[in-house]
Structure formats: C-alpha cells, structure tokens
Amino acid sequence: MHVPDGFIDAPVSAVTAVVAAGAVTVGLRGAKRELDDRTAPLAGLVAAFVFAVQMLNFPVAAGTSGHLLGGALAAILVGPYTGVLCISVVLLMQGILFADGGLTALGVNITVMGVVTVLVAYGLFRALVKVLPRTRRSVTASAFVAALVSVPAAATAFTAIYAVGGTTDVPVGKVFTAMVGVHTLIGIGEAAITALTVGAVIAVRPDLVHGARDLRTPLKLRVGGELIDAPAAPAPAAAPAARIATRKVWGAGLVTALVLAGFVSFYASQSPDGLEKVAADKGIDAKEEEHAAKDSPLFDYGVQGVTDTRLSGGLAGVIGVGVTIGVGTGVFWAVRTRRERERQAPAEETTP
Known part of the structure; x- marks a missing residue:
C-alpha cells in the first residue's frame, strides 16, 4: 500500500507530513519507556524483518497481490511507540533507496501504514488480551485478529485522505469499496504472518514480546496456609543466560530476514498489490508522478548493472x-x- 507521488495533492500531503512528524516525535519519547538492553537490538531486527517480509507479495485475488504492512507485528513485539518508529524507518529506507512509495507522499505512507495500523492493531490486541485467558494461544489469536483488522483500517484511512486531497475525480464510494474489499483479503495474509511470527517468538522467549509480558505470573508459595509471592530470582545470575538467549533469537531473526529478502523474494507474486490494482482499475493513478529516486542504484529492488534478475533482486x-x-x-x-542519561542526570545533581 505504498502511495506514490501524485495521488494526493500538495496541501494534504503537507498536513500528513506534519501528522507523521508528530507521531514520530511521540514515538521517540514513548520508546524510551519501552526499550531496554534486550529490546533495543530486537527493535532494529523487527524493522529489518518487516522490510524483508514486505518483499514477499502473495496472491490474494485474480491479478492482485498483497504484502505485509507490519504495524501490528511491530507493535506487539516491541511496543506501540517503538512500532511506529520501526515502520517509519522501513518506509524511509524504501522510499530513498528503492523508490518504493513517494517521497512527497512519505507523510501519507507513515500515517496510513505506520500510525493507523499500530493504533488500531495494538488497541484491539490489548482489549482482546484483557478479556481472553492469559495463555500463549490467546496472545497469538489476539495478534491474528488485530493484524487482520489493521489492514482494512489502513485502507479506510487512505480512502479518507484521498477524499480530501485526491488528485483525480474518482468517486470516493468506489475507492472505499475497492480498497477495503481487496485489503480485507490481504489482511488474512497479514494476520497469518503476524500470528506465526509472534507465536514463534513467544515459544522461545515470551519476555521479549512486549504484548506478552503480562503472561508471566509470579510463582506462589504456601506459607502457614496462605499463598504468597515467591522471591524473584537474582538478576545477575540470570543475566548471562538471558543475554545468550537474546543473541540466539536475534541471530535467528537476522538469518531469516536475509533468507527471505535474498532468496525467497524471487518467488514473490509479480501481480500489482492492492493499491496499485485499485489505482489502475479506477484511474486514481492518472496523475502519478515520476519518483525522485528513480536513478537510485537499487531502484525497484534490483541492483543496477547486475543483469541476472535473481542475483540482482537478492x-x-x-x-x-x-x-x-x-x-x-x-x-x-x-x-x-x-x-539512561536522563535517569543518571538527577542522581548526579543530588550528589554532593
């Protein structure tokens, strides 16, 4: 659903750029509470993984494909604030290096694919987790539903932006029906990928999944006929093993991302994605503009000068x-x- 330049007029694109900049600013502040020594490197990996999986277009209907948006996955794994930052980094890299998604439309893309998907998915995910049993299966099922709903929600957000600032005169009702219809199908693929990924990480390290941290219930001991919380294990003793386990998860995730982007992507569907198909069918793309990064050496996910298609894409x-x-x-x-610096500052000020 990468919106190219020319679909949305300049004033509305500017407004969405302000919205996106505000969301990133809020994300930077909120991420301070979500990131620690374990999750900071994981967040970078999540961004890379989303980038890799977005290269894997899958068929959803005759002549149409879809790909992961990633907002739900990022928010559940590393938190909503960090999730917005992850998707923003991905979209920025795609726009600058690969000419995927317009540069003047970057605000639109971050708003639709980064902010809307994260807010809708994480809000629904937390609501489901609260009412369902506290189990790993419930978290995985909640991730599935949240991811499924987030995609047509993003399609609806694009339609609303198009209704205000679209550069063509296509009836909004037709755009809405086509966008939501095809992206509901794409949402099924998004949901499957999200649930599988979240479930896989939970099975190995549930403490690394932001949305599953409350699954860990304190161990109870019966003392004098009453149940009390068992004392926590000493942190220093557990730290080395935890660091090793985190490195294993990080390494496995990196290898998976490299294999998906470098090899599996060759077998991705070549059909236009949901937005491209709707734009072509309805005439939304009549005023599409040439991408400013068309001369990038990585234009259209290929290395310029490498004639072998498989090698170039990989x-x-x-x-x-x-x-x-x-x-x-x-x-x-x-x-x-x-x-960490902000935490240390007050202590240094009070030190005589």
Whole structure:
C-alpha cells in the first residue's frame, strides 16, 4: 500500500507530513519507556524483518497481490511507540533507496501504514488480551485478529485522505469499496504472518514480546496456609543466560530476514498489490508522478548493472535488510542511551 507521488495533492500531503512528524516525535519519547538492553537490538531486527517480509507479495485475488504492512507485528513485539518508529524507518529506507512509495507522499505512507495500523492493531490486541485467558494461544489469536483488522483500517484511512486531497475525480464510494474489499483479503495474509511470527517468538522467549509480558505470573508459595509471592530470582545470575538467549533469537531473526529478502523474494507474486490494482482499475493513478529516486542504484529492488534478475533482486534485498537493521538499531540505541542519561542526570545533581 505504498502511495506514490501524485495521488494526493500538495496541501494534504503537507498536513500528513506534519501528522507523521508528530507521531514520530511521540514515538521517540514513548520508546524510551519501552526499550531496554534486550529490546533495543530486537527493535532494529523487527524493522529489518518487516522490510524483508514486505518483499514477499502473495496472491490474494485474480491479478492482485498483497504484502505485509507490519504495524501490528511491530507493535506487539516491541511496543506501540517503538512500532511506529520501526515502520517509519522501513518506509524511509524504501522510499530513498528503492523508490518504493513517494517521497512527497512519505507523510501519507507513515500515517496510513505506520500510525493507523499500530493504533488500531495494538488497541484491539490489548482489549482482546484483557478479556481472553492469559495463555500463549490467546496472545497469538489476539495478534491474528488485530493484524487482520489493521489492514482494512489502513485502507479506510487512505480512502479518507484521498477524499480530501485526491488528485483525480474518482468517486470516493468506489475507492472505499475497492480498497477495503481487496485489503480485507490481504489482511488474512497479514494476520497469518503476524500470528506465526509472534507465536514463534513467544515459544522461545515470551519476555521479549512486549504484548506478552503480562503472561508471566509470579510463582506462589504456601506459607502457614496462605499463598504468597515467591522471591524473584537474582538478576545477575540470570543475566548471562538471558543475554545468550537474546543473541540466539536475534541471530535467528537476522538469518531469516536475509533468507527471505535474498532468496525467497524471487518467488514473490509479480501481480500489482492492492493499491496499485485499485489505482489502475479506477484511474486514481492518472496523475502519478515520476519518483525522485528513480536513478537510485537499487531502484525497484534490483541492483543496477547486475543483469541476472535473481542475483540482482537478492543482492538488493540483502542490502536493504542490512541498511534497515543498521539505521533502525542506531536509532533505537540512541533512544535507549538518552533514557539512561536522563535517569543518571538527577542522581548526579543530588550528589554532593
């Protein structure tokens, strides 16, 4: 659902850019509470994983494909504030390096694919987790439903933006019906990918899943006929094992992202995605503009000058994963470091 330049007029694109900038600012502040030594590197990996899976278009209807949006997955794994940042990093890398999604439309894309999907998915996810039994299956099922709903919600948000600032005169009712219809089907694929990924991480390290942290209930001991909370295990003794386990999860996730982007992406559907199909069928793309990054050496997910299609696409995917994880990890470690400095500042001020 990457919106190209020219679909939305300049004034509305500017407004969405302000909305997106505000969301990123709020995300940076909120991420300070979500990120720690374990989740900061995981957040960079989540951004890279979303980038990789977005290269895997899957068929959803005759002549139409879909791909992961990733807002639900990111929010559930690393938290809603960090989730907005993850998707923003992905969209920025895609727009600059691969000419995927317009640069003047970056605000639209972050608002629709980053903010709306995260807010809708995480809000619904938390509501379901509260009413369902506290089990891993419930968390996975909640992730499925939240991801499913988030995609047509994003399609609805795009339709609303188009209704205000669309550059063509296509009736909004037709746009809404077509967008929500095809993206409901895409939502099923999004839900499956999200549930499988969340379930896989929960099975190994539930403490690394932001949305599953309340699954851990304190151990109870019966003392004098009454149940009391057992004392927590000493943190220093558990830390080395936890760090090793976290590195294993991170390594497995990185290898998976590289394989998906570097190899599996070659077998992705070549059909236009939901927005591209609706735009072509309804005439929304009549005023689409040429991308400013059309001369990028990675234009359209291929390495310019490499004639072998499989090799070109694979190299572009690997480069994309590497750049995204590098930029993402740098951002999240900076947020984490600033949080630590802010915590230490009051203590230093009170020290005689």
